Amino acid sequence: MQEYQQMITRQKRWLFYYLIIVVVGTVATSFHSIFNGLLLGSVVSSFNLWLLQCRVQKLGEAVVKGKKTMGIGTIVRFTLIVLTLFIAETFAQYFHFFAVIAGIMTMYVVIMIDALLFQLKD
Helix, strand or coil, X not given: CHHHHHHHHHHHHHHHHHHHHHHHHHHHCCCHHHHHHHHHHHHHHHHHHHHXXXXXXXXXXXXXXXXXXXXXXXXXXXXXXXXXXXXXXXXXXXXXXXXXXXXXXXXXXHHHHHHHHHHHHC
């Protein structure tokens, strides 16, 4: 379980650094709609990652104790993504649609990079 907590901490750190870069890009460049889209998608992606990590941790604890548990919240995470894409489409003057999609994918990129670096380190 300690290893899982370390992985969560690493992934949060990676996402935090990425969000700082996106915020600086939003403020410092003239590509506001692209960076706004990345920021919107990345914030939702960060929340989805946090939600997934909490659900997986509860699932692991329930398996160890031999209890039944609910799923890992796939429907909630998909609903958030659909809502985010609806917001991006509604306010297209502020958010670049494909940048929002790229921001939503951030969670998966962070998980893969963390796994790759952990395997290389091991």
